[in-house]
Amino acid sequence: MTYELYYWDGIQGRGEFVRLALEDAGADYVDVTRATGRGTSEMLKRMESTTEAYVPFAPPFLRDGDQTISHVANILFYLGPKVGLAPDDEALRCFANGLQLTVTDFIAEVHDTHHPIATSKYYEEQKAEARDRAFEFVTNRIPKYLGYFERILAQNPEGGGHAVGRTTTYVDLSLFQVIEGLRYAFAKAMRHYEESYPNLMKLHASVKARPNIAAYLASSRRLAFNEDGIFRRYPELDIAP
Amino acid sequence: MTYELYYWDGIQGRGEFVRLALEDAGADYVDVTRATGRGTSEMLKRMESTTEAYVPFAPPFLRDGDQTISHVANILFYLGPKVGLAPDDEALRCFANGLQLTVTDFIAEVHDTHHPIATSKYYEEQKAEARDRAFEFVTNRIPKYLGYFERILAQNPEGGGHAVGRTTTYVDLSLFQVIEGLRYAFAKAMRHYEESYPNLMKLHASVKARPNIAAYLASSRRLAFNEDGIFRRYPELDIAP
Numbered sequence: 001m002t003y004e005l006y007y008w009d010g011i012q013g014r015g016e017f018v019r020l021a022l023e024d025a026g027a028d029y030v031d032v033t034r035a036t037g038r039g040t041s042e043m044l045k046r047m048e049s050t051t052e053a054y055v056p057f058a059p060p061f062l063r064d065g066d067q068t069i070s071h072v073a074n075i076l077f078y079l080g081p082k083v084g085l086a087p088d089d090e091a092l093r094c095f096a097n098g099l100q101l102t103v104t105d106f107i108a109e110v111h112d113t114h115h116p117i118a119t120s121k122y123y124e125e126q127k128a129e130a131r132d133r134a135f136e137f138v139t140n141r142i143p144k145y146l147g148y149f150e151r152i153l154a155q156n157p158e159g160g161g162h163a164v165g166r167t168t169t170y171v172d173l174s175l176f177q178v179i180e181g182l183r184y185a186f187a188k189a190m191r192h193y194e195e196s197y198p199n200l201m202k203l204h205a206s207v208k209a210r211p212n213i214a215a216y217l218a219s220s221r222r223l224a225f226n227e228d229g230i231f232r233r234y235p236e237l238d239i240a241p
Numbered sequence: 242m243t244y245e246l247y248y249w250d251g252i253q254g255r256g257e258f259v260r261l262a263l264e265d266a267g268a269d270y271v272d273v274t275r276a277t278g279r280g281t282s283e284m285l286k287r288m289e290s291t292t293e294a295y296v297p298f299a300p301p302f303l304r305d306g307d308q309t310i311s312h313v314a315n316i317l318f319y320l321g322p323k324v325g326l327a328p329d330d331e332a333l334r335c336f337a338n339g340l341q342l343t344v345t346d347f348i349a350e351v352h353d354t355h356h357p358i359a360t361s362k363y364y365e366e367q368k369a370e371a372r373d374r375a376f377e378f379v380t381n382r383i384p385k386y387l388g389y390f391e392r393i394l395a396q397n398p399e400g401g402g403h404a405v406g407r408t409t410t411y412v413d414l415s416l417f418q419v420i421e422g423l424r425y426a427f428a429k430a431m432r433h434y435e436e437s438y439p440n441l442m443k444l445h446a447s448v449k450a451r452p453n454i455a456a457y458l459a460s461s462r463r464l465a466f467n468e469d470g471i472f473r474r475y476p477e478l479d480i481a482p
Contacts, residue, residue: 049396050392050396051396052396053396053397053398054336055392055393055396056339057339057343057346057386057389067332067335068336069335069339070339070342070343071338071339071342071343073314073342074335074338074339074342077338078335091308094308094310094315094319095295095309095310097312097315097318098297098298098310098311098312098315101311101312101314101315101345102298102311102312104342105298105349108346108349112353112357116353116357116358116370116374117357117370117373117374117377118373118374118377118381119377119381120377120381121377129357129358129370129373132358132359132370133357133358133359136358136359136360136361136362140359140360140361145298148298151291151296152296155290155291155292155293155294155296156294157294
C-alpha cells in the first residue's frame, strides 16, 4: 500500500518530520502536492469538504488506504510501528509521543518568532514584534527546550544515544530536523549553544549519516530551507544570545 | 490504582482537560499539587530530575503506577480507553487524537493572546501586542477553529451530536471546556459567533448536563477561571468581531 502524504508544496515545514520517517524507512509514498497529475487542489479539496467525515484541520495529513491521519505527532505515532521507527514497548511508545508533542510545541514557537501577531499577515507587517519574540526565543526558549532534550538523551536508561529505548525512532529523526532548522534560522544562537548539548549534536550527526537519510538529503526531494517555511533565516532575527 | 494528576495549583489551565475526563469517568485520582501533605514541590522535583528517566517537559502529566504520561492529548489518548471515554474502533481513536491535537493548537493560540511576545514576562509588559494578537484571534482564528469543529460534528456519519463515533469521548469534554473558556475570555466574540455553531452549542449543553460533570462543576474542585490561567478576561482583549 502506498502512503499518501499531503502537505504544502515548496517548503519543508511540518511535513518534513513525516517525510524523514517515510524516507528513513524506505516506505512507499507519494508526496501528493508535488506529484505529477496531482497537486495542492487535491489537498485543499480534502480539507474543505463539507460532506466527508474525518476531515483534517490542516496539513500535514497522511492517507493510508481510506484512513486519514492528521497532525505530525499523530501521523508518526500511527506510522512509527508500521515502518520500524517506534519502540516495541507500549509505555515507551507513549513516552515517545510525549517527546514528539514537545517537539510540536517547540516548532509552533519557532513559527511564531516570525509571526507573533497574525498568521494572516506578512512577516514584514510584524517585524518589530518578531524581533522581540525572537529575542525571547533565543534567550530563553532555545535553551529550555534543547536542555530538556539533552537531559532526555543523557538520562535514557538504555544509553546508546537515542531519545527513547535502544533503537532509532521517529523522535530521533525529528530532533535531527530541529537542529538542522535551528542552525539555518538561528545560526548565531546555535554557535553559542551547541557545545552545551553534546548528546543532541551526536544524535544529529548519527541521524544525518543513516544511509537512507543521507540519500534523501542529497536528493531533489529534500527542498532547501527558505523564507516561506517555518525555519526562516532573517538576519534581524538571528540574534546572538 | 489511583491516578496522580500533576498540574499547577490555582488555575484550570491545561490540566482541566484531563480533570474533566477523570471527573466524568468517576475515576479515582489525586490532584497532587492541591492535596494535603503533597504540593507543587513534588511536581517540580519530578520535572527537574537530572537522574530519572522519562521526565516530562511541563505539566500537566499523569502518573499511573510507575508510568509518567505527559501532554494533554497524550494523557487523554492513554486514559480514554481505560475510563470509557474513547471510541472502541482504532481508526476512530486515531481521528479523536487528531481532533484533540487541534484543540491543543487552539489552546496555545488562546494563551498567546495575552502572551504574544514572551511567556517570561507579564501581560502588562506586552499589552499593545496582546491587543493586536487578540484582534487577529477574534477576527480570524475563533471562526476558523469553531467552524472546523462545527463541521466535524455535522459531518460525523454516526450523527448523535458527538465529535467522534456515537458515544461521548474525551474530545466532547474538551470542546465543552473550549466553549466555557471562550465565553469567559471573549464574551463579546462569543455572543456574536455562537448562533453560527449550533452543533457545538448543543454539545456544550449536553456535556454540561452530564451528572458527573454537573456535580464537578458545582464542587470546590472546579476552580473559577482567573487571570493566571489560559483563558483570561481582560476587557481590552474582549474585542467585538
